[in-house]
Amino acid sequence: MRRGIGFWRWLMPVMLIALFLAVLFWLPWQARQMEANERQEQLIADTLWVEQAVRFQLGRNEEALTLLGADLVAAGPALDRRAIAARLDQLQKNSHELLGITWLDASNHPLMRAGMALGALAPASQTAAEHARKTGRGRYSEPYRASQTQMDYHLPLADGTSLVATYKLSLILDETVPWWFAQDNAISLLGADDSVVALRAAAGPGRGVYTHKRELDLPGANLRLATDSIKSAPRLLPNLLVGSVVLLALGLLISLLALWRHIARRLAAEGALRQQMAFRTAMENSLVTGLRARDLEGRVTYVNPAFCQLVGLPPEELVGKAPPMPYWAPEAMAEYQQRFAAVLAGHITPQFETIFQRADGERVPVLIFEAPLVDSNGRQTGWMGSILDISDRKKAEELNRQQQEKLEASARLATMGEISSMLAHELNQPLAAISSYTTGALNLLGNARQSGQPVDAAQLLPALEKASAQAQRAGQIIRSVHQFVKQREPERQAVDLAQLVDGIGALIELQARKVFVAIQVDIAPGLPCVSADRIMLEQVLLNLTRNAIESMQQSPPERRVLRISAALQSGQVCVSVSDQGHGIADEVGERLFSPFFSTKAEGMGMGLSICRTAIEFHGGTLSYRANPEGGTIFSFTLPDHSNHTGDQHAAYRRRRGGDS
Numbered sequence: 016m017r018r019g020i021g022f023w024r025w026l027m028p029v030m031l032i033a034l035f036l037a038v039l040f041w042l043p044w045q046a047r048q049m050e051a052n053e054r055q056e057q058l059i060a061d062t063l064w065v066e067q068a069v070r071f072q073l074g075r076n077e078e079a080l081t082l083l084g085a086d087l088v089a090a091g092p093a094l095d096r097r098a099i100a101a102r103l104d105q106l107q108k109n110s111h112e113l114l115g116i117t118w119l120d121a122s123n124h125p126l127m128r129a130g131m132a133l134g135a136l137a138p139a140s141q142t143a144a145e146h147a148r149k150t151g152r153g154r155y156s157e158p159y160r161a162s163q164t165q166m167d168y169h170l171p172l173a174d175g176t177s178l179v180a181t182y183k184l185s186l187i188l189d190e191t192v193p194w195w196f197a198q199d200n201a202i203s204l205l206g207a208d209d210s211v212v213a214l215r216a217a218a219g220p221g222r223g224v225y226t227h228k229r230e231l232d233l234p235g236a237n238l239r240l241a242t243d244s245i246k247s248a249p250r251l252l253p254n255l256l257v258g259s260v261v262l263l264a265l266g267l268l269i270s271l272l273a274l275w276r277h278i279a280r281r282l283a284a285e286g287a288l289r290q291q292m293a294f295r296t297a298m299e300n301s302l303v304t305g306l307r308a309r310d311l312e313g314r315v316t317y318v319n320p321a322f323c324q325l326v327g328l329p330p331e332e333l334v335g336k337a338p339p340m341p342y343w344a345p346e347a348m349a350e351y352q353q354r355f356a357a358v359l360a361g362h363i364t365p366q367f368e369t370i371f372q373r374a375d376g377e378r379v380p381v382l383i384f385e386a387p388l389v390d391s392n393g394r395q396t397g398w399m400g401s402i403l404d405i406s407d408r409k410k411a412e413e414l415n416r417q418q419q420e421k422l423e424a425s426a427r428l429a430t431m432g433e434i435s436s437m438l439a440h441e442l443n444q445p446l447a448a449i450s451s452y453t454t455g456a457l458n459l460l461g462n463a464r465q466s467g468q469p470v471d472a473a474q475l476l477p478a479l480e481k482a483s484a485q486a487q488r489a490g491q492i493i494r495s496v497h498q499f500v501k502q503r504e505p506e507r508q509a510v511d512l513a514q515l516v517d518g519i520g521a522l523i524e525l526q527a528r529k530v531f532v533a534i535q536v537d538i539a540p541g542l543p544c545v546s547a548d549r550i551m552l553e554q555v556l557l558n559l560t561r562n563a564i565e566s567m568q569q570s571p572p573e574r575r576v577l578r579i580s581a582a583l584q585s586g587q588v589c590v591s592v593s594d595q596g597h598g599i600a601d602e603v604g605e606r607l608f609s610p611f612f613s614t615k616a617e618g619m620g621m622g623l624s625i626c627r628t629a630i631e632f633h634g635g636t637l638s639y640r641a642n643p644e645g646g647t648i649f650s651f652t653l654p655d656h657s658n659h660t661g662d663q664h665a666a667y668r669r670r671r672g673g674d675s
């Protein structure tokens with residue numbers, strides 16, 4: 016189809032050019048033809064003129080001879096021979112073409128003559144003479160050759176004599192043809208068989224291009240006048256014309272070719288451009304990132320479909336708009352205005368987050384990247400912005416945060432729930448003890464009252480002392496649990512590890528006793544205080560000891576030993592919690608500190624993760640190794656309080672919000 020259209024589009028100009036070239040070539044040919052015709056016609060006219068001149072000359076001679084002949088016949092015997100001779104002479108001298116004039120008697124013997132002597136008549140002349148006498152009219156002989164090519168004119172007279180004029184043929188041409196004609200033409204007289212009998216070629220022979228022949232129509236003589244122009248066929252003008260036509264045609268073809276190549280190149284460039292445009296449009300349309308271009312005044316000059324979709328407005332309502340933009344949310348107007356003023360002043364924030372208001376009023380959180388828009392001359396014409404809808408990211412972040420909070424809360428709650436059930440169980444013991452001691456004391460008092468005897472203080476005191484000790488213990492258990500569960504900001508202080516372990520000893524014991532685990536505490540004497548948050552550190556130790564106790568549930572009773580030790584190692588306080596439990600397999604070890612990793616049916620898998628975060632917050636490290644006696648040793652280091660300077664508060668917060 017395209018081919019067909021191309022063919023017809025080219026047909027017309029090609030035909031026109033062909034026609035133009037044909038006309039260009041035909042014109043000089045026509046001009047040449049016309050010039051040739053003109054020359055030929057000129058030659059014919061001139062030849063006619065010469066013929067007339069020849070005939071006129073011969074005719075004049077005929078008339079003069081006729082007059083003379085009439086006088087001869089009229090004079091008869093009274094002829095004045097001298098006068099006649101004079102007239103003959105004059106006649107012959109006036110006409111240079113005449114070689115001589117002879118008066119012949121009836122038997123062709125000369126009676127008188129002027130000029131050349133005739134002698135015996137040539138056969139051609141003889142025939143003419145006889146014919147003339149027979150018809151009684153003047154007659155020319157066929158040309159014949161004597162001393163030169165000649166021709167006789169016989170005029171019969173009434174008395175039987177005749178006058179004969181002998182012409183030299185070449186002289187006829189010399190005398191009658193004007194010089195200007197002879198200069199341009201070779202003129203000849205042709206005899207019966209087209210043989211040249213006389214020739215005048217003043218300027219050289221003719222070229223045979225322009226020729227003409229005319230009968231001279233002389234009675235008796237078969238003579239023709241032939242002219243042959245020395246001019247050749249017209250050359251200069253046609254050559255010039257042909258030359259210029261060829262040049263023109265060549266120029267035309269070359270310029271057409273150049274034009275064609277130019278068009279082809281343009282078409283190719285246009286094609287490439289179209290393709291690139293299509294590619295770019297497809298790219299812009301398929302982008303999920305919104306694109307927005309603005310001029311230096313802040314007017315929107317371009318938006319892509321993704322941008323329109325983002326703000327819920329068609330391009331017509333966006334392009335050409337100047338701030339305030341239809342997608343600006345009223346509550347953030349001041350922020351937009353401030354940023355726009357900065358843009359006008361030529362300062363952009365390359366990347367920022369803000370909110371847009373969709374056409375339906377919904378708010379969209381967006382991340383915007385802005386860059387200067389530079390044209391092909393390197394001049395800035397505006398700003399280009401790419402806009403990302405970050406609602407999903409924001410939602411995910413929020414969800415993540417909420418989940419993290421929930422998890423931490425539930426981890427705390429799980430520990431708390433566990434502890435509170437154990438607490439209830441364990442508080443039963445001191446409470447039962449208190450109850451029995453007080454019951455004993457009451458019995459003593461009751462007995463004393465009944466018997467009316469005074470109370471024996473020595474008997475009562477130990478029971479009340481024991482009851483008080485049990486009550487204090489119960490209080491301590493409740494306080495430590497309360498502190499553990501309380502949500503609070505970390506707070507550093509100098510912590511004496513021996514005191515700390517002592518403080519949570521009751522809680523650890525509570526768990527240990529459930530599975531019959533013995534506790535060994537080994538704190539090096541004179542250990543310096545560490546700089547730490549007391550509650551966090553307690554949480555770490557409680558978690559590590561809980562894990563250790565749980566690992567030993569299946570161990571033989573004699574091996575159920577939990578050891579808590581602390582010592583100074585190269586300037587740092589190192590705390591270890593060791594057990595002789597089932598130990599940690601390699602595949603478990605790989606994921607040990609990952610949040611929510613647990614091998615326990617009821618496990619949360621948060622314990623170690625929280626421990627590590629807490630230790631790292633204190634600038635220490637938490638690690639584990641296999642216990643040479645079987646089981647596992649978890650240990651962490653803490654900086655000495657006097658050396659501690661840094662504050663890892665921020666790191667801690669980050670971890671709590673991130674991978675914790």
Ligand code: ADP
Nearest residue numbers: 562563566598613614615618619620621622623
């Ligand atoms: P949870 O105790 O809720 O499972 P943790 O993060 O405290 O969560 O512990 C993760 C896992 O590490 C445990 O499930 C257990 O398999 C393993 N683990 C922790 N401490 C010990 C230990 N002392 N001995 C053996 N395995 C342990």
